[in-house]
Amino acid sequence: MSKLLLSVAYFLVATPVGWASRLIHDPLSRRRDRRAQTYWSA
Amino acid sequence: MSELVLGISAYYHDSAAAIVRDGVPAAAAQEERFSRKRHDSSFPAQAVGYCLDELGASLEDVSAVAYYEDPRLKFRRVLATLVGAAPTSVSSFSDTVPRWLGKGGKLRTLEVVRRELESLDRGAVPAIVARRHHESHAASAFFPSPYQSAAVLCVDGVGEWATTTLWHGRGSELTSLAEIRFPHSLGLLYSAFTYFCGFKVDSGEYKLMGLAPYGEPRYADLIRERLIDIKPDGSFHLDMRYFEYLRGHVMTGRAFEKLFDGPRREAEGPLTEREFDLAASVQQVTEEVMLGLARTARERTGESTLCLAGGVALNCVANGKIVDSGIFDELWIQPAAGDAGGALGAALAVAMERGAGRDHVGTGQDAMSGALLGPAFSDAQIADYLRSRGIPHHRLDPADLAGEVAAALADGKIIGWFQNRMEFGPRALGARSILGDPRDPAMQSAINLKTKFRESFRPFAPAVLAQDAKDYFDLSQESPYMLLVAQVAAAQQLPVTDSGATGIDLLHVQRSTIPAVTHVDCSARVQTVSAVGNPGYHELLSAFKARTGCPVLVNTSFNVRGEPIVNSPHDAYTCFMRTNIDMLAMGNFLLHKSEQPAWTEEGDWRTEIPLD
Structure with missing residues (x-):
């Protein structure tokens, strides 16, 4: 896999997918929820 | 017929292999000790070979191979991270993705492990299963512990997704509660x-x-x-x-x-x-x-x-x-608490699933054999090595070894102590250790700068006879794996006048009767030594106490800065000759530095060992 191809895939696929998915749910839970009582998940 | 499960951790850092026999850790070692590359992350071929040799087994005798994490789940996390960080992660994306995808990529780790095992030519490779990273840690923490039931906490950098997990261990079961x-x-x-x-x-x-x-x-x-x-x-x-x-x-x-x-x-x-x-x-x-x-x-x-x-x-x-x-x-605390211990944990998790028991529970002992799960070298093997190299040595009666070494320690000598099976995990626990007199205020600096060639600020840890630990340290339980820090007992502390020292200079202030192992806040990373875990080491501490009244020794790992802990007699002799260790006790053989021929080697070893 050439670096150029990967970079193209990154900007054309990964970036829009990343943006779109963050609108629905950020898998990395970056936004702090000030009302949360705990950060444990079951 | 015993059931054997082989555990493997690899490809991140500290690759290791472990074999569990009927649910009991029987052999375990990190690859770095054989390859002599610190934190070696490559496939642990030599460690697997050692584990099989220790059990006299081939891969055909092994019921299952357990890999310490789930590569597919980990890849999903890596991908989610890269996509989640877009558009600022392009260079990381183009570096990382090829390492995962493609032939032999990390996504196919289990296939790669199979091929590596096949190439060892040690018999047909059994089924390979992956356990989750934190399950491996949790299994390594609970199953060998002496408890019938316990809370289990695993805290690390990251495996697949989990970075912190809470479990409930009961009998042969671990239940995940939260992460x-x-x-x-x-x-x-x-x-x-x-x-x-x-x-x-x-x-x-x-x-x-x-x-x-x-x-x-x-x-x-x-x-x-x-x-x-x-x-x-x-x-x-x-x-x-x-x-x-x-x-x-x-x-x-x-x-x-x-x-x-x-x-x-x-x-x-x-x-x-x-x-x-x-x-x-x-x-x-x-x-x-x-x-x-x-x-x-x-x-x-x-x-x-x-x-x-x-x-x-x-x-x-x-x-x-x-x-x-x-x-x-x-x-x-599992002595191999880092990723190397994942190899053991994965094997234990699979062994328990296959019906192994925890027979050690109730004896009051854990199942780790004092973490001495690595290779041992017999006196015959050591003698062969010494004779083949023409190395001057003295063979002692086993009853005399502890007394001779204790006398040398009391005389201020630094001792290389190579006995028994090698430790599994990052700490030297009296099998591959450098020892010194903790009462000597100059000992900390002597070992740091002239023996280990490492930074002067780094503290050393004490090994203490378990029965005397309370006289020297404020410690309410045993610490056999040197994984608890405690304050030096008030009775051993000395009055300190404010010398105005700051930073590294604080080190030169004598704070206790055992200054070489007392940190600047009067704390110490204690190893309690009992006769059950390591009898020879216990005997040495007892001999030192009999001679000096002090049941404590300085114990640091037998290596120089940047080098893995020594494994073989050759590693030990090389380290002995490169440093200012005065005496090497290897099995029942004693080597005096003053009797050794001049040490020569090609190149400058100090530039060849990368700094840690």
Whole structure:
């Protein structure tokens, strides 16, 4: 896999997918929820 | 016929192999000890070979192979991280994706492991199964512990998604109760400060912990306000705007620099008050989180004992704080708490699933054999080595060895102590150790600078006879694996007048009757030694006590800075000759430096061993 191809895939696929998915749910839970009582998940 | 399960951890750092026989750890070793490359991450071919040899087994005798994490799940996390960090992670994306995809990529780790095992030519390879990273840690923490039931906490950098997990161990079962997920990681927070203070990630964390007592925690509030939100139950959330590890190959960047007064310290650069204070601050926050997690573990399980594993469980200062807090009656920490121990944990998890028992429970002993699970060398093997090289030596009666070595130690000599099976895990516990007299104020500096060639600020740890531990340390339980820090007992402390010393100079102030193992805050990382775990070592400590009245020795790993701990007689002799170790006790053989021929070797070994 050439670096150029990967970079193209990154900007054309990964970036829009990343943006779109963050609108629905950020898998990395970056936004702090000030009302949360705990950060444990079951 | 015994059932054997082989566990493997590899391809990140500290590759290792372990064999569990009927649910009991029978052999385990890190690849670095054979390859002589510190933290070697390659497939542990030599460690697997050793484990099979130790059991006299072929791969056909092994029921299953357990790999310590789930590569597919891990890839999903890596991909989610890269996509989640878009558009700022392009270079990381194009570096990382090819390493995972394609033939032989990390996504196909289990196939690669199979091929590697096949290439060993040790018989047909059985089924290979993957366990989750934290399940491997939890299994390594609970199943070999002496407890019938216990709370289990695993805290590390990251495996697949989990960075912190809470489990309930009962009998042969582990139940997952809760987790905290990447990128929110106590281990990575600690590693970020390790990196920022100029030390290597995944190995320099010890140095940061050792540095902390020199500083004041003046950044702790800032860390709590900006970097980490800690809930009363110990759970936490990191503000990722201050970290770089989602985007690239470094831990911190400009935002971190702005917060903590300028650029990171360069590797091997001068240590300033800022680094001392950063170390003290992140250590304080880490302890606060660990205490919160421990309280939750107690509340959620109702258990009175706690088992720990994961890289953060090697933070023996935090472990000592948990003991002092009284949240639990007792702690048991897996001696190979880092990723090497994942090999053992994965094998144990599979063995338990296949019906193995925990027969050691009820005996009061754990199932780790004192962590002495590595290769041993018989007197015949050592004699062959010494004779083949024409190395001058004295063969002693076993009854005389401890007395002779104790006399030399009391005389201020530094001893290389090579006995028994090699330790599994990062600590030397009296099988591959360098020993000295802890009463000598000059010993700490002598071993650091002239023997191990490492930084002068680094403390040394005491080994103490278990029955005398309370006379020397404020320790309410045994610490056989040197994973608890305790204060030196008041009776051993000496009055200290304010000399005005700061930073590294604090080290030169004598604070106790055992100055070589007393850190600047009067703490010590204690190993309690009982006759059951390591009889020869216990005998040596007893002989030293009989001669001097002091049941304590300086114990540090048998290696120089950047080198893995010695494994074989040749490794030990080489290290002995390269350093100012005065005497080498190998099996029942004693070697005096003054009788050895001059040491010559091609090249400069000090430039060939990379700094850690």
